[in-house]
Amino acid sequence: MTRPPAAPRPRLVVLDFDGTLADSFPWFCSVLNGVADRYRFRRVEAHEVEGLRLLGARAIVAHLGIPRWKLPLIARHMHRLAARDAGQIALFPGVPAMLAAVAEAGVPLAILSSNRADTVRRVLGPDNADRIGTYACGASVFGKARRLRTLLARTGVAPDRALCIGDEIRDLEAARALGCPFGAVAWGYTDSRALAALGPEHLFSEPAEIARLVAGEADHMPRLAPGTTLVPLPLPNGS
Ligand SMILES: O=C(O)COP(=O)(O)O
Numbered sequence: 134m135t136r137p138p139a140a141p142r143p144r145l146v147v148l149d150f151d152g153t154l155a156d157s158f159p160w161f162c163s164v165l166n167g168v169a170d171r172y173r174f175r176r177v178e179a180h181e182v183e184g185l186r187l188l189g190a191r192a193i194v195a196h197l198g199i200p201r202w203k204l205p206l207i208a209r210h211m212h213r214l215a216a217r218d219a220g221q222i223a224l225f226p227g228v229p230a231m232l233a234a235v236a237e238a239g240v241p242l243a244i245l246s247s248n249r250a251d252t253v254r255r256v257l258g259p260d261n262a263d264r265i266g267t268y269a270c271g272a273s274v275f276g277k278a279r280r281l282r283t284l285l286a287r288t289g290v291a292p293d294r295a296l297c298i299g300d301e302i303r304d305l306e307a308a309r310a311l312g313c314p315f316g317a318v319a320w321g322y323t324d325s326r327a328l329a330a331l332g333p334e335h336l337f338s339e340p341a342e343i344a345r346l347v348a349g350e351a352d353h354m355p356r357l358a359p360g361t362t363l364v365p366l367p368l369p370n371g372s
Pocket residue numbers: 149150151152208212245246247248249
């Protein structure tokens with residue numbers, strides 16, 4: 134029996150934040166209906182939550198009756214609340230060890246998030262934050278592909294060598310738009326069945342699997358020269 138060809142080996146791991154590294158869904162649910170009242174969109178009842186997790190963000194926005202023009206205002210408000218509550222948001226178990234193992238394997242890490250860089254750094258804590266070479270934060274809800282294109286241009290990594298990892302359909306769509314392989318995580322906001330149906334290149338059931346994939350392949354891949362650093366992106370929020 135012939136073995137399938139090995140997947141292209143990553144030169145960069147691009148991580149989503151909320152739902153991928155940060156266990157923020159309980160917090161998100163705790164503030165959502167207050168935001169719904171303030172911005173006058175549909176409240177979400179507890180029994181609806183599991184059904185909504187099967188949908189992508191576009192379908193959720195439509196279901197909640199949010200007009201497109203309100204979305205940036207709502208996102209900005211949510212991100213202010215996340216900054217206020219950052220102390221209540223924890224990383225998923227296994228995330229610090231995964232970040233350490235990927236960094237140890239010599240593969241640079243980037244974060245591509247709609248959340249604010251200052252909140253992301255606070256939730257990560259200083260040791261984990263220092264392992265991230267590039268923060269591409271503050272992307273608009275549906276603007277991740279554009280931010281990913283800039284990230285790839287600035288790091289000089291070919292799309293097929295940038296492994297994007299996330300928990301939402303919009304993360305997968307951004308990776309696909311640029312031609313990057315995508316690894317879906319099964320512990321985030323979106324139900325893993327909905328992600329699996331879209332045929333991601335990988336489906337991870339725990340953070341350690343990310344480390345195993347990257348570190349296992351890293352033994353056979355060219356390393357970046359020691360001391361190579363990725364050029365940080367200018368961030369819209371100035372952090
Ligand atoms: O805070 C959000 O809007 C979601 O953030 P994410 O892009 O890291 O999932």
